[in-house]
Amino acid sequence: MDPRQQLAMLEIPGRRGSFVERLKAMEFFPLCATGVEVLQLNITRRCNLTCRHCHVEASPDRQEMMLEEIITECIRIAQMFEIDTIDVTGGAPELHPQLPRLLRELAATKKRIIVRTNLAILTEGACQSFPQIYRELGVEIVGSLPDYTSERTDRQRGSGTFARCITAMSLLNKIGYGREGTGLILNLMHNPPGAFMPGNQTSLEHEYKRQLLERFGVEFNGLFVLTNCPIGRYLDYLISSDNLNDYMTILASAFNPKAVFNVMCRNTLSVGWDGRLYDCDFNQMLGLKVNDGSPTHIREFDLKRLSRRQITVRNHCFACCAGAGSSCQGVLDT
Amino acid sequence: MSEPYYKPEDLADFPNIGEHSPELGASFFDYYGKATGAGKLTEREKALIALTVATVRHCPYCIDAYTNKCLSLGVGNDEMMEAIHVGAAMVAGDTLAHATQVRKITRKKEM
Numbered sequence: 001m002d003p004r005q006q007l008a009m010l011e012i013p014g015r016r017g018s019f020v021e022r023l024k025a026m027e028f029f030p031l032c033a034t035g036v037e038v039l040q041l042n043i044t045r046r047c048n049l050t051c052r053h054c055h056v057e058a059s060p061d062r063q064e065m066m067l068e069e070i071i072t073e074c075i076r077i078a079q080m081f082e083i084d085t086i087d088v089t090g091g092a093p094e095l096h097p098q099l100p101r102l103l104r105e106l107a108a109t110k111k112r113i114i115v116r117t118n119l120a121i122l123t124e125g126a127c128q129s130f131p132q133i134y135r136e137l138g139v140e141i142v143g144s145l146p147d148y149t150s151e152r153t154d155r156q157r158g159s160g161t162f163a164r165c166i167t168a169m170s171l172l173n174k175i176g177y178g179r180e181g182t183g184l185i186l187n188l189m190h191n192p193p194g195a196f197m198p199g200n201q202t203s204l205e206h207e208y209k210r211q212l213l214e215r216f217g218v219e220f221n222g223l224f225v226l227t228n229c230p231i232g233r234y235l236d237y238l239i240s241s242d243n244l245n246d247y248m249t250i251l252a253s254a255f256n257p258k259a260v261f262n263v264m265c266r267n268t269l270s271v272g273w274d275g276r277l278y279d280c281d282f283n284q285m286l287g288l289k290v291n292d293g294s295p296t297h298i299r300e301f302d303l304k305r306l307s308r309r310q311i312t313v314r315n316h317c318f319a320c321c322a323g324a325g326s327s328c329q330g331v332l333d334t
Numbered sequence: 335m336s337e338p339y340y341k342p343e344d345l346a347d348f349p350n351i352g353e354h355s356p357e358l359g360a361s362f363f364d365y366y367g368k369a370t371g372a373g374k375l376t377e378r379e380k381a382l383i384a385l386t387v388a389t390v391r392h393c394p395y396c397i398d399a400y401t402n403k404c405l406s407l408g409v410g411n412d413e414m415m416e417a418i419h420v421g422a423a424m425v426a427g428d429t430l431a432h433a434t435q436v437r438k439i440t441r442k443k444e445m
Contacts, residue, residue, distance in 0.1 A: 014343065147408060192406060199406035203377040207408055246342070250402075253346050 003286040006231050010315040013245050016252040019317045026257050030310040033279075036303060037084045037267040040328070041066070041074055042281060043099065044091040044273060048121050051157045053146070053191060055232035055285050058091040070275040071098050073298050075105045081303050087268075087328065089116040089281065094127045107137040116189070116328075119143040120157075120164040122171065131168075135175050140185040142224065142328075143169065148211040152193040169218040178220040186219075191226045195243035197250060197323055198225035201331045224330030227251075229282045229319040251318035259325030262332040265311050271298050279311045281328075282319075288312045345395045378407045385414060386421040 001009075012018055023029035043066040047058035066074075078086050086106050093099050093115055106113050115134060121127045134141060143165070147153045150162035169186070172178060178186035188208065192198050205223035212218050228234045230247060238244040265279040269290075275298040278284035294309040295302045325332030352359015370380050381403045388396030404414055 014346070149408075149410065152408075152410075194405060196402045196405045199403065199408065200372075200377055203372065203407055206376070207378060249343070249346070 006235055007286060007314055009235065010230060010248060012252045012315060013249050019313050019315050022255055028260055031313055033307055033309045033311060034266045035307045036269045038087050039083050040087040040089060040268055040270045040281060042089050042270065042272055042284060043093050044096045046095045047090060047092040048124060049118055049157055049161060052237055053156055053228055053234045055229050055234060055282060056091060057232045062091065064273040065096055066273040068098060070298060071102050074271060077298065077301050078106055078109050078111060085112040085114060087114040092118055092121045094121050094130050100133055103133065103137050103139060112140060114140045114142055116142045119145060119168040120161050122168040123164045131172055131175055135184060141177060142187050142189055145188045146191050146193050148208050156193045166216045166218060173218055185221050187222045187224055188220050189224050189226055191228050195238060195241060195247050197227055197254065201225045227319045227322055227326035229316050231282060231316050232285055251322045254322035255318060256321055256323060256325060259321040259332045262325060263320050264327035269306055275299060282316055283312055340394045342398065345398060378409060381407055382409060382417040386417045389418050390421040390425055
């Protein structure tokens with residue numbers, strides 16, 4: 001669905017008001033950035049999987065790949081500026097032929113480097129070399145695993161995916177990832193396999209750890225829970241299952257003003273495959289570039305101006321501000 | 335036919351029940367939060383207890399809220415059904431246990 005059509009679908013039922021109206025009511029509009037502490041690079045929309053919840057609508061057929069010159073520019077920005085964390089995402093980042101070069105050059109900056117992987121890809125062909133590359137470069141891994149049961153994970157991500165994720169976790173554990181005392185971080189990302197909000201992060205982490213260790217003998221460091229953003233393929237699911245109205249009601253009812261203060265777009269900048277700049281990966285998929293007045297391309301990167309930019313918000317932003325709040329690093333500190 | 339009494343959107347008004355009695359409302363929500371939050375029992379175990387009570391008490395609001403909460407906490411359909419059967423067994427047992435009262439009276443009254 002066209003991004004404009006997607007945004008038009010996200011009406012808030014009843015009299016709760018739009019996201020902008022809620023920010024205005026708390027005298028916090030416009031929402032402004034507080035800095036650029038995380039540079040998130042979406043280097044490809046290609047993926048080996050076609051998950052039903054994917055806001056990127058990634059699939060094996062997608063062609064978008066970050067150009068070599070844009071990757072070089074991102075590395076230059078990482079080298080030049082005091083940005084704490086470089087967060088590499090996709091699609092499946094492992095499908096980008098330049099990922100090893102990107103990671104090697106970023107590792108030389110001694111910054112925190114995160115790669116978001118779907119795990120299953122680490123069991124496929126040439127991608128099986130990535131765990132060792134990640135280990136060698138001290139990359140922090142965030143692996144997507146929507147659920148600790150094969151039934152619920154495979155319903156969302158395709159038949160047989162869960163088993164491959166467990167195989168990948170086992171391989172990562174063998175080289176030290178997710179094991180206490182190694183310093184090699186393997187965090188998991190949970191997102192609800194249905195039209196409901198995620199549960200308490202601590203409760204879910206406890207259950208994930210217990211179930212995965214007892215049933216499969218695999219370990220991980222921490223669990224991040226993420227509320228599904230009602231865009232992309234997840235929006236299609238909400239519409240086709242007649243859940244959109246209920247879901248938007250749930251998000252708007254659970255609006256938590258405290259979460260707004262710590263929402264990830266305030267300290268994150270998202271870079272698209274073509275070098276365009278966005279406030280977050282969700283806005284990137286909706287084509288909502290950073291606000292007018294801020295540099296809109298990585299070639300024009302200006303840390304001072306981008307650190308003070310106004311964030312572009314629409315009703316999909318309720319997903320990050322509902323309940324305990326939600327981000328690429330899990331619940332927000334509220 | 336008029337509208338049904340129970341509508342899903344009514345649940346959104348639940349936080350406002352303290353409007354005309356704010357102190358008691360606040361006391362209730364404080365108690366409710368503490369009673370249903372994690373303690374010696376996990377939040378997950380308490381959600382299953384709450385779901386069981388909700389079905390036994392036939393409360394559509396609570397069934398909606400706690401089915402969603404169970405889903406959110408990764409509780410499986412099989413686990414929810416197992417818990418509901420505990421409730422069903424308790425209701426059946428509760429009914430049948432009262433047969434003892436009937437039996438006591440009939441024993442006394444009949445020749």
